[in-house]
Amino acid sequence: MLMAEAAPQPLLEARLLSKQFPGVRALRGVSLTLQRGEVLAVIGENGAGKSTLMKILAGVQLPDAGEILVEGQPVRIATVRAAQQLGIALIHQELNLADNLDIGANIFLGREPRRCGFVDNARIHAEARTHLQRVGLDLPTETIVGTLPIGRQQLVEIAKALSSQARVLIMDEPSSSLSQHETETLFRVVRDLRAQGISVIYISHRLGEVTALADRVVVLRDGENAGELAREAITHAAMVRLMVGRDLSQFYQRQPRPHGEPVLEVDRLRTPAHPRREISFQVCAGEIVGIAGLVGAGRTELLQTVFGVTPAVGGEMRVRGQTLRPRSPQAAIAAGMALAPEDRKQHGLILAMSVRENASLPSLRRDQRSGFLNREAEQTVARNTVEQLGVKTPGLEQTVQHLSGGNQQKIVLGKWLALKPRLLLLDEPTRGIDIGAKREIYRLMDQLASEGVAVLFASSEMEEVLGMADRVLVMHEGRLAGELARDQLNEEAVMSLATGATARTELAK
Ligand SMILES: Nc1ncnc2c1ncn2[C@@H]1O[C@H](COP(=O)(O)OP(=O)(O)OP(=O)(O)O)[C@@H](O)[C@H]1O
Ligand SMILES: [Mg+2]
CATH class of the missing domain: 3.40.50.300 (P-loop containing nucleotide triphosphate hydrolases)
Incomplete structure (x- = not known):
C-alpha cells in the first residue's frame, strides 16, 4: 500500500499564536509554516497583525498563547538573542540602525569581533565589505549611516541581518523606501538567499513584488488567517479578495x-x-x-x-x-496650502502623543490665537480622520507609536486634509x-x-x-x-x- 507522501517537516512553524494589546487583539490563533529555501510572502491590510507576528517569531515580543517549533521541536523565543541563536533575523519595518555610527560598526553592533581583548576594527571593516557587496552596495564601510539616503540604510540593514548567518530572514516591508534600482538589487538578494537554502518571509503591500518573488502567500485579516495561496494560485485578484474579503473593482x-x-x-x-x-x-x-x-x-x-x-x-x-x-x-x-511629506515618520508625527493630538496638530495652530486648545474641536478633527480613512485604533487616546505602520501614515495624511x-x-x-x-x-x-x-x-x-x-x-x-x-x-x-x-x-x- 502506498503511503501519501508526507509534507517535508517545516523549518519553522507557528501554531495558534495569539497576542493581545490593551484594547486590541492583534493576533487570534494565527498559524504558519515555513519550509527550507522558501520565499513566503505574508500580506494583509494595515493593522492585520503582520508585524506583530514577525516580532513574536524574532523574539521582540512574547505571544499570550500558542507555540513555535523549529525543525519540529517546540522552542521559546523570549529574546532577540534567542531568535538569533535559532537563526532567525528580523529586518524591522522601521529601520533600526545607529545613525551616528559607521556602516561597519552597525553591522557588528553588539557582537564585535575582538583580538587580544580589543575590538578588531580591521576585521570588522573587511567582513562588512563582503556583506555590503552581497546587497550590491559599493560604499566605504567607514560611511556614517545617518548620512545615507533612506534606501541605502535599508540595504545596510539587510547586510547586517545577512551577517548574522540567519537561516530565516524576515523582511518587514523592505522595499517601501527603495528606488526601482535598489528594489531590483533586493530581489536579486532574495533569490540568491533562496538558492542557498535560506528561508525568507517577505512582507509587502506591493502585490506586484509578491507575484514576482513568492513561492507561497499567507494572508492575514484582522489578526486571523484569511487564507493561503500556492505559487500557481498567486494572482492580484486572488490576493485582494483574501485581504479585504471582497473584490475591489x-x-x-x-x-x-x-x-x-x-x-x-x-x-x-x-x-x-x-x-x-x-x-x-x-x-x-x-x-x-x-x-x-x-x-x-x-x-x-x-x-x-x-x-x-x-x-x-x-x-x-x-x-x-x-x-x-x-x-x-x-x-x-x-x-x-498643505503638504503631506514623503518621509512621514520623521516629519509627520509625534510618536509619543495620542491619535487625537497628532490628527489635529496643524489645523489647531489656527485657533491658538485664543490661547486655548479647543479640546472638542480636536476630538472632532481626530474622529473624522479615523472614520474617513478607516484608521484601526482602539480609541482616540491611543499613543501613535502603538499603531501599525500604515495606520500611522493615515493619521499624517488626515491631519493635512483637516486643514481644508x-x-x-x-x-x-x-x-x-x-x-x-x-x-x-x-x-x-x-x-x-x-x-x-x-x-x-x-x-x-x-x-x-x-x-x-x-x-x-x-x-x-x-x-x-x-x-x-x-x-x-x-x-x-x-x-x-x-x-x-x-x-x-x-x-x-
Ligand atoms: N505595542 C503595541 N501596543 C498596542 N497596540 C499595538 C502594539 N503593536 C501593535 N498594536 C496593534 O496591533 C494591531 C496589529 O498591528 P501590526 O503592526 O501587527 O499590523 P501590520 O499588519 O503590520 O500593519 P501595517 O501594514 O500597517 O504595518 C494594530 O491594530 C496595532 O495598532
Ligand atoms: Mg507592519
Missing part, C-alpha cells in the same frame, strides 16, 4: 471635470537642489496633477520649494492670483498604505478636486499616476522633461520622458 475613480481658475502658477521657479533648472507649470482648481520621475529627479524638492520648506532661489509663484514665494511652511499654510487646503501637495501619498486605504485616499483626492481643491501629487507608482492624474508633469534630473495631458498618458510616454529619452523640444513640436 473600480479602483481609480477619476471623472474628467471642467477645471476652474489657476490656483498655483509657477514661473521659472528654481529650487536650491537644482538651482540652474527653471520650472514652470500651473495647477487649476478642481484639477489633479501628478509629478512623475525617477528617484532623484527632483520631485520632492519641487514640492518642498512650493511649500516653503526649502525656499526658492529664483522665479515667481502665484497662489490664487497673489504673488507669493513662501519662505516657510507657515507662510504656505496661511496662503491655503485650497492647494493640496502630496508626496508619495500611498506609500506603505494597504489597498483598501489606498482606494479611500484616491476617493478623497477625487472628492477634494470635485470641491475645487487643486491637487498636486508626486508618485513613483506608475499605476497611481496613470489612474489618478488629469495631467502629468514628468521630471528628469531636476528639470521638467515634459507634460502629458490625460489623453497622451501611457506608461511608455511617462518612462520615455522620465529617463530623458525624449527631449522637451521634440515633444513641443
Whole structure:
C-alpha cells in the first residue's frame, strides 16, 4: 500500500499564536509554516497583525498563547538573542540602525569581533565589505549611516541581518523606501538567499513584488488567517479578495471635470537642489496633477520649494492670483496650502502623543490665537480622520507609536486634509498604505478636486499616476522633461520622458 507522501517537516512553524494589546487583539490563533529555501510572502491590510507576528517569531515580543517549533521541536523565543541563536533575523519595518555610527560598526553592533581583548576594527571593516557587496552596495564601510539616503540604510540593514548567518530572514516591508534600482538589487538578494537554502518571509503591500518573488502567500485579516495561496494560485485578484474579503473593482475613480481658475502658477521657479533648472507649470482648481520621475529627479524638492520648506532661489509663484514665494511652511499654510511629506515618520508625527493630538496638530495652530486648545474641536478633527480613512485604533487616546505602520501614515495624511487646503501637495501619498486605504485616499483626492481643491501629487507608482492624474508633469534630473495631458498618458510616454529619452523640444513640436 502506498503511503501519501508526507509534507517535508517545516523549518519553522507557528501554531495558534495569539497576542493581545490593551484594547486590541492583534493576533487570534494565527498559524504558519515555513519550509527550507522558501520565499513566503505574508500580506494583509494595515493593522492585520503582520508585524506583530514577525516580532513574536524574532523574539521582540512574547505571544499570550500558542507555540513555535523549529525543525519540529517546540522552542521559546523570549529574546532577540534567542531568535538569533535559532537563526532567525528580523529586518524591522522601521529601520533600526545607529545613525551616528559607521556602516561597519552597525553591522557588528553588539557582537564585535575582538583580538587580544580589543575590538578588531580591521576585521570588522573587511567582513562588512563582503556583506555590503552581497546587497550590491559599493560604499566605504567607514560611511556614517545617518548620512545615507533612506534606501541605502535599508540595504545596510539587510547586510547586517545577512551577517548574522540567519537561516530565516524576515523582511518587514523592505522595499517601501527603495528606488526601482535598489528594489531590483533586493530581489536579486532574495533569490540568491533562496538558492542557498535560506528561508525568507517577505512582507509587502506591493502585490506586484509578491507575484514576482513568492513561492507561497499567507494572508492575514484582522489578526486571523484569511487564507493561503500556492505559487500557481498567486494572482492580484486572488490576493485582494483574501485581504479585504471582497473584490475591489473600480479602483481609480477619476471623472474628467471642467477645471476652474489657476490656483498655483509657477514661473521659472528654481529650487536650491537644482538651482540652474527653471520650472514652470500651473495647477487649476478642481484639477489633479501628478509629478512623475525617477528617484532623484527632483520631485520632492519641487514640492518642498512650493511649500516653503526649502525656499526658492529664483522665479515667481502665484497662489490664487497673489504673488507669493513662501519662505516657510507657515507662510504656505496661511496662503491655503498643505503638504503631506514623503518621509512621514520623521516629519509627520509625534510618536509619543495620542491619535487625537497628532490628527489635529496643524489645523489647531489656527485657533491658538485664543490661547486655548479647543479640546472638542480636536476630538472632532481626530474622529473624522479615523472614520474617513478607516484608521484601526482602539480609541482616540491611543499613543501613535502603538499603531501599525500604515495606520500611522493615515493619521499624517488626515491631519493635512483637516486643514481644508485650497492647494493640496502630496508626496508619495500611498506609500506603505494597504489597498483598501489606498482606494479611500484616491476617493478623497477625487472628492477634494470635485470641491475645487487643486491637487498636486508626486508618485513613483506608475499605476497611481496613470489612474489618478488629469495631467502629468514628468521630471528628469531636476528639470521638467515634459507634460502629458490625460489623453497622451501611457506608461511608455511617462518612462520615455522620465529617463530623458525624449527631449522637451521634440515633444513641443
Ligand atoms: N505595542 C503595541 N501596543 C498596542 N497596540 C499595538 C502594539 N503593536 C501593535 N498594536 C496593534 O496591533 C494591531 C496589529 O498591528 P501590526 O503592526 O501587527 O499590523 P501590520 O499588519 O503590520 O500593519 P501595517 O501594514 O500597517 O504595518 C494594530 O491594530 C496595532 O495598532
Ligand atoms: Mg507592519
